[in-house]
Amino acid sequence: MNVSFPKLGLEFNIDRVAFSLFGLEIYWYALFIMTGFILAVLYAWRSCKRFDVRMDPLIDVVLVGLFFGILGARAYYVIFRLNSYNSLWDMINIRDGGLAIYGGVIAAFVSGLIMCKYVEKIEILPVFDIAAIGFLIGQGIGRWGNFMNQEAFGSETGLPWGMYSSNTFYIKVVDGVSHKIGPTTVHPCFLYESIWCLAGFLLLHYISCRQYRFKGQIFLSYLVWYGLGRAWIEGLRTDSLWLVENVIKVSQLLAIICVLAAGALLYLGWNHMPLRLPRRKSAGKGKGIAGLVDGWTLADVNFQPTRVWQETHADASSDSEPSGEESAEAAQETEASATPEQQRPVVR
Numbered sequence: 001m002n003v004s005f006p007k008l009g010l011e012f013n014i015d016r017v018a019f020s021l022f023g024l025e026i027y028w029y030a031l032f033i034m035t036g037f038i039l040a041v042l043y044a045w046r047s048c049k050r051f052d053v054r055m056d057p058l059i060d061v062v063l064v065g066l067f068f069g070i071l072g073a074r075a076y077y078v079i080f081r082l083n084s085y086n087s088l089w090d091m092i093n094i095r096d097g098g099l100a101i102y103g104g105v106i107a108a109f110v111s112g113l114i115m116c117k118y119v120e121k122i123e124i125l126p127v128f129d130i131a132a133i134g135f136l137i138g139q140g141i142g143r144w145g146n147f148m149n150q151e152a153f154g155s156e157t158g159l160p161w162g163m164y165s166s167n168t169f170y171i172k173v174v175d176g177v178s179h180k181i182g183p184t185t186v187h188p189c190f191l192y193e194s195i196w197c198l199a200g201f202l203l204l205h206y207i208s209c210r211q212y213r214f215k216g217q218i219f220l221s222y223l224v225w226y227g228l229g230r231a232w233i234e235g236l237r238t239d240s241l242w243l244v245e246n247v248i249k250v251s252q253l254l255a256i257i258c259v260l261a262a263g264a265l266l267y268l269g270w271n272h273m274p275l276r277l278p279r280r281k282s283a284g285k286g287k288g289i290a291g292l293v294d295g296w297t298l299a300d301v302n303f304q305p306t307r308v309w310q311e312t313h314a315d316a317s318s319d320s321e322p323s324g325e326e327s328a329e330a331a332q333e334t335e336a337s338a339t340p341e342q343q344r345p346v347v348r
Contacts, residue, residue, distance in 0.1 A: 001150060003165040006185060016149050027095070029145030036141035037066060040134030050208070051130050057120035061112050061127060062134075069108035070094070076103020080241040080250060100241070102230075102251050105135065125215035132222035133204050139226075140197035146190035154187025154236035163188040170238040187236045196229035214269045223262035227255040 004011040017025045041062060048055045077100040078091050085091045112131060116124045146152035150167035162185035169182025203225065208218050231252055234240055240249040 001165055001167070003147075003150060003163065005161060005163055005188075007160045007162065014148055014150075027145075028148035032145035032148070033138070033142045036138035039141065040137040043137060044130050044134055047130055047133070047208075051126040052123075053126045053130060054122065057116075057122050058127060058130070060120060061115045061122075062131070064115050065108040065112045065131070068111035069104040070099070072107020072110075073099040073101060073104030076100040076106075077241070100251070101139065102254055108135075123215070125219065128216060129208065129218035132219045133201060133208065135222065136197045136201040136204065136226070140194050140201060143190045143194040143197070147188070151239065152190045152193075152237060153239075154189045154233075155238055156181065156184045157187045158185070159187070161188060161191070162186060163191075186238075189233050189237050192233050192236075193229065196233070197226070200225040200229070217266065217269060220262040220266040220269065223258045224266060227259035227262070231255040231259065 001014050001016075002011065003014055014028075016027055016029065018028045018031050019026055041059070044058060044062065045055060048058055074092065074094055077098045078085065080100075081098075109128065109131070112127060113124055116122050116127050143152070150165050153163060153168055155170050164183060164185045166183055168184060168186045169180055170184070170186065172179050172181050200222070204218055204221055207221060212218070234249050234252045234255065237249075240251060242248075243250045243253055
């Protein structure tokens with residue numbers, strides 16, 4: 001397929017099939033998805049110590065989350081397009097496309113919660129914090145699979161980065177009748193979302209290293225960041241699932257709800273959760289981003305050293321510290337019983 005960005009002078013010939021293996025066609029879409037997943041796992045491996053999460057159970061949670069995430073993404077897509085399928089095979093055949101990211105996110109986090117709480121017996125919120133950053137990596141890279149398939153684009157545009165191909169058309173409804181407009185130059189929504197997600201990865205990585213104040217903060221920040229981007233990008237797309245025709249789309253409404261709910265929880269957590277201790281530099285770490293990630297350790301969120309010190313010394317003083325009169329009498333007795341050598345002044 002010939003794809004171009006006319007005003008930028010860019011033109012590409014693309015094929016959605018990357019290569020064939022034993023007669024089975026391997027699509028670029030699948031390769032981009034798996035590349036994003038692998039990079040997300042590598043990031044989790046480098047970051048699990050920083051979030052105080054053990055790697056072995058984390059990998060189990062991630063693999064289960066991947067499986068159910070794919071199922072959820074397909075189910076979410078199919079539910080809103082039941083009339084488009086004639087058989088069960090058509091519903092489960094994802095090789096022809098049809099994955100909704102919000103369905104994948106919901107299913108992955110629900111399955112991850114069950115795995116953390118009931119199977120692996122590990123703390124949930126730090127795992128969600130790591131997974132949220134991993135999702136941004138996977139989504140930022142995976143969206144380039146949409147480019148190879150020439151899908152997930154927007155409505156007509158005259159902007160300098162408008163994209164054109166034989167697939168770039170949109171449906172315009174006039175007097176209740178749908179008209180196919182195109183091929184035409186459209187918004188490259190895959191590019192918008194890829195840039196938005198990768199920028200979010202850099203932002204949340206920085207926050208997790210320098211401004212991580214309570215467990216679950218990064219997960220909530222992900223919902224706010226991705227929801228804001230998805231709400232406006234979804235408004236540009238022409239292939240979205242409508243909740244109310246020409247009024248609001250399913251993913252738009254869900255994105256807005258996520259932003260409002262997560263934003264409220266983020267505000268409460270930021271202002272009412274106890275602060276973490278200042279980070280402590282650890283010795284012998286490398287340079288660059290890896291060194292930045294591994295060079296900081298976080299204290300437990302519930303540990304408040306000032307309060308603990310006061311309570312401990314208050315108990316000790318009430319049990320063992322003598323009053324002023326008792327101290328004076330004890331000092332006189334000590335001085336009277338001391339030998340002449342002991343009574344000599346000490347030169348300091």
